[in-house]
Amino acid sequence: MGLIKEIVAQKDEFAAWRRAMHENPGIGFEESFAAELVETKLHEFGFDEVHTCVGKTGVVGVLRGKRASNRAIGLRADMDALPILEETGKVYASKTPGVMHACGHDGHTATLLAAASHMSRTRDFSGTVHFIFQPAEEGLGGALAMLNDGLFERFPCDRIYAYHNAPGLEFGHVYMRHGRAMAGSTFFTIKIQGKGGHAAMPAATIDPTQIASNIVLTAQSIVSRNLDTEEKGILSFTDVYAGTNSHNVIPDKATLKGCFRYFDAVVGNKMKDRFTAIIQSVANSYGGTSEVEYVDTFAPLVNDAEATDIAAAVAGNVVGKDKVHTDLPAMPGSEDFSFLMEKIPGNYLFVGAGPGASPHNPNYDFNDEIIPAAASYFCRLVETELA
Numbered sequence: 174m175g176l177i178k179e180i181v182a183q184k185d186e187f188a189a190w191r192r193a194m195h196e197n198p199g200i201g202f203e204e205s206f207a208a209e210l211v212e213t214k215l216h217e218f219g220f221d222e223v224h225t226c227v228g229k230t231g232v233v234g235v236l237r238g239k240r241a242s243n244r245a246i247g248l249r250a251d252m253d254a255l256p257i258l259e260e261t262g263k264v265y266a267s268k269t270p271g272v273m274h275a276c277g278h279d280g281h282t283a284t285l286l287a288a289a290s291h292m293s294r295t296r297d298f299s300g301t302v303h304f305i306f307q308p309a310e311e312g313l314g315g316a317l318a319m320l321n322d323g324l325f326e327r328f329p330c331d332r333i334y335a336y337h338n339a340p341g342l343e344f345g346h347v348y349m350r351h352g353r354a355m356a357g358s359t360f361f362t363i364k365i366q367g368k369g370g371h372a373a374m375p376a377a378t379i380d381p382t383q384i385a386s387n388i389v390l391t392a393q394s395i396v397s398r399n400l401d402t403e404e405k406g407i408l409s410f411t412d413v414y415a416g417t418n419s420h421n422v423i424p425d426k427a428t429l430k431g432c433f434r435y436f437d438a439v440v441g442n443k444m445k446d447r448f449t450a451i452i453q454s455v456a457n458s459y460g461g462t463s464e465v466e467y468v469d470t471f472a473p474l475v476n477d478a479e480a481t482d483i484a485a486a487v488a489g490n491v492v493g494k495d496k497v498h499t500d501l502p503a504m505p506g507s508e509d510f511s512f513l514m515e516k517i518p519g520n521y522l523f524v525g526a527g528p529g530a531s532p533h534n535p536n537y538d539f540n541d542e543i544i545p546a547a548a549s550y551f552c553r554l555v556e557t558e559l560a
Contacts (some may be wrong), residue, residue, distance in 0.1 A: 175491065176549045181545045191539075193265045195463050197266050198273055199251055199253065201308060205280070207282055211306045220289070222315050227319055235301060244331055246334065248551050251308075252279045252281075254273055275530060275532060279539070280337070282338070284543075285551065298523065298556055298558075305328070320512060333519035336522050336550070337521070337524075338526045339523040340530065345526065348498045355505075356469075360430070361433070361466065363385075363428065364426065368460075369422065370419070371421065371422070384427065387455045395447045399447050406440055407433065413427070436506065471509050474521055476514075491526055
């Protein structure tokens with residue numbers, strides 16, 4: 174099949190949409206520019222239905238094929254940016270200080286719009302396609318917000334698909350794996366209560382910094398000593414705070430933040446249980462108290478076997494079988510598309526973007542050259558699933 178020539182011919186137009194979104198980013202649930210652009214374009218394309226404010230700022234476009242069928246699939250793109258100060262120096266760099274599209278969600282949205290534009294002209298399929306433009310993927314619960322707003326009750330799907338750009342992987346190649354593909358993640362916040370006092374008289378205090386330090390060290394034993402060798406888990410502390418900006422005051426409190434990563438929810442729960450026990454034990458041993466709050470931010474992302482076989486076959490027809498790799502190692506990063514795939518079987522894959530800064534870097538920029546391949550993949554996927 175190869176790339177769709179009409180999409181290739183319009184690449185510069187699609188890139189212009191992407192760069193407009195890049196200039197006008199919005200963090201989770203504040204993606205007003207992207208959402209309004211999506212809504213406008215879907216109406217211009219002549220979509221059968223356009224629904225806004227799904228999960229606060231999400232947009233869903235409904236497109237029906239030439240032929241009637243009860244089958245339906247979903248295609249999803251994320252729209253949110255990150256709280257990062259851009260350093261790319263691009264002419265289309267972010268106009269919003271401290272916010273930038275540092276993960277390529279502007280490109281994902283432009284890709285899905287490109288596919289929507291083409292499919293609205295051809296409608297060469299049977300059944301219905303739901304084009305899902307999701308807010309707040311970056312740890313703020315956008316997928317859950319759409320689910321809580323009745324996403325799949327209002328827009329039923331037999332399967333659902335999405336992709337992510339991948340700087341550092343070979344340009345134009347497609348990467349995926351069957352089964353567990355990305356990690357689940359739990360964020361934690363620990364609050365430690367001690368007893369402050371003069372640094373010259375530590376015996377009269379309960380030092381929360383000592384408690385915090387020992388928690389950081391002891392908790393690392395969870396992965397090495399409490400998980401079986403075939404169970405994978407990561408524990409990272411990312412923020413440790415205590416004190417009053419003074420050299421001679423032992424503080425009263427300390428706060429620690431961080432996250433777990435795991436590929437199986439059972440492993441995640443095991444890590445939580447052991448972590449809670451360590452926190453309480455260490456704090457008690459020094460005479461302090463502690464409490465911990467958990468937020469399950471991402472579920473493990475598990476690719477459905479049949480959907481992945483379909484995705485691999487379609488991608489092979491678009492970019493060539495020699496450029497499709499189904500043995501990508503499971504990635505410790507997380508993606509809240511996982512919550513959608515807990516409800517509906519689907520596939521999540523990566524399109525290689527070639528050399529470039531990694532996502533979540535102030536010098537990152539989406540490679541517009543992958544839009545034709547990714548959009549062609551979405552269109553061929555629809556034609557295959559809804560033949």
